[in-house]
Amino acid sequence: MMGLYILLIFMIVGAIIAIEVKDMLSSVIAVGAVGLGLSIVFLILKAPDVAITQLVVEILCLIILIRATLRKDLPFSTTGRWVFNTFITSVFMIVFFLVAVKCFKDLPEFGFPLMRVARTYIEHGKALTGSTNLVTSVILDFRAYDTLGEATILFTAVIAVLTIVRKIGRKKVDMPDEESDE
Amino acid sequence: MSKEHDKGMSLIVKTITRLTVGLILLYGIYIVLHGHVSPGGGFAGGVIITLSFIHLMLAFGKGVAFKRMSKNMMSLFESFGALFFLGIAVLGFSGGYFFLNVISKGEPFRLFSAGIIPLCNIAICMKVGAGIFAIFVALVLLDLDTDKKE
Numbered sequence: 001m002m003g004l005y006i007l008l009i010f011m012i013v014g015a016i017i018a019i020e021v022k023d024m025l026s027s028v029i030a031v032g033a034v035g036l037g038l039s040i041v042f043l044i045l046k047a048p049d050v051a052i053t054q055l056v057v058e059i060l061c062l063i064i065l066i067r068a069t070l071r072k073d074l075p076f077s078t079t080g081r082w083v084f085n086t087f088i089t090s091v092f093m094i095v096f097f098l099v100a101v102k103c104f105k106d107l108p109e110f111g112f113p114l115m116r117v118a119r120t121y122i123e124h125g126k127a128l129t130g131s132t133n134l135v136t137s138v139i140l141d142f143r144a145y146d147t148l149g150e151a152t153i154l155f156t157a158v159i160a161v162l163t164i165v166r167k168i169g170r171k172k173v174d175m176p177d178e179e180s181d182e
Numbered sequence: 183m184s185k186e187h188d189k190g191m192s193l194i195v196k197t198i199t200r201l202t203v204g205l206i207l208l209y210g211i212y213i214v215l216h217g218h219v220s221p222g223g224g225f226a227g228g229v230i231i232t233l234s235f236i237h238l239m240l241a242f243g244k245g246v247a248f249k250r251m252s253k254n255m256m257s258l259f260e261s262f263g264a265l266f267f268l269g270i271a272v273l274g275f276s277g278g279y280f281f282l283n284v285i286s287k288g289e290p291f292r293l294f295s296a297g298i299i300p301l302c303n304i305a306i307c308m309k310v311g312a313g314i315f316a317i318f319v320a321l322v323l324l325d326l327d328t329d330k331k332e
Contacts, residue, residue, distance in 0.1 A: 048221035049221045049222065049223060049226070051221075052213070052221060052222055052226045053223075053225055053226045053229075056226050056229045056230055056233065057229060059233065060229055060232070060233060060236070060314065060318075063233075063236060063240070063318075064317075064318055064321055067240075067318075067321065067322055126290060129283060129287065129296055129297070129299065130218075130283075130287030130288055130289075130290055130295050130296040130297060130299075131218040131219075131290075131295070131296035131299050132218065132219055132290050132291055132296075133217065133218050133219060133220060133221065133222075133223075135221075135223070136217050136218050136223050136296075136299055136303070137218070137296070137299065139223075140218075140223075140224075140298075140299045140302045140303065141281070141283055141297075141298075141299060144271065144281040144302065145280065145281060147302075147306070148267065148268070148271060148281075151264065151267060151306060151309055151310075152264075154309070154310065154313055155260070155264055155309070155313065157313075157317075158260065158313040158314075158316055158317060161316075161317050161320055161321075162316060162317075162320055165320045165321065165323075166320070
């Protein structure tokens with residue numbers, strides 16, 4: 001449990017650095033450090049499937065962020081009602097912290113009271129599906145309908161991104177002759 | 183020196199990429215095929231396979247990567263993955279209901295076991311990998327586009 005708290009503090013510090021630092025590359029690297037800490041947290045909590053997925057997706061997001069945000073002067077919104085914004089943020093953080101402390105006190109012991117459905121999966125999962133990785137047997141056999149919906153969501157997201165950032169058919173305002181490649 | 187040395191990053195990066203990109207691709211395939219035996223699965227394995235292509239694209243430029251995985255291939259993989267997954271689901275109606283495990287379970291801890299689960303993993307791998315690579319390509323090309331405008 002001690003390692004978890006150290007990792008949580010590390011992640012919070014990384015998130016604050018990612019917000020506060022002025023350089024864009026340092027900010028992206030700090031976000032990546034937060035994601036790697038989260039994947040180690042998943043590994044400590046005995047969830048290797050989620051840890052692998054988190055690690056891989058984090059690397060992918062880092063590459064996309066570096067390629068898509070560097071060499072661009074994105075505007076920083078430093079002006080504005082910062083007193084009001086800071087007040088709202090600190091009030092929200094204090095409320096969230098108090099509620100979280102109250103909730104963490106009442107949490108049951110890790111993995112102890114097995115629910116009825118989960119007990120069925122653990123006891124009969126291997127015999128019913130033949131898969132020795134119980135996570136896969138749940139997401140692809142017992143709850144495969146959810147996975148179908150998730151795949152549909154990803155399909156829709158890909159179509160939406162390709163629709164928004166496409167090059168063909170976009171209205172050229174200032175420079176009409178830039179269809180050199182693609 | 184082949185003509186691949188024209189674009190992309192420096193010679194050191196290209197040499198290291200040539201050594202590692204096959205290993206990354208093989209590891210992704212391993213993660214997908216062993217999704218029902220060990221941790222991993224279709225989603226993580228598909229993203230690892232995509233990362234190998236992205237690695238190629240970052241080091242050698244977009245021409246070499248598109249030669250190995252063109253846009254039509256991407257769209258084909260994406261659609262075929264979705265249809266394959268749905269087809270496996272509909273195949274369950276032959277035995278009774280949606281997503282029924284119709285193929286025989288086999289022996290546990292073997293590669294060819296667990297009925298439809300490895301097939302579902304392969305379908306999700308194709309779908310996720312092609313989709314995420316398409317998103318990456320779209321964002322990178324948009325980046326080039328905005329660079330040219332400035």
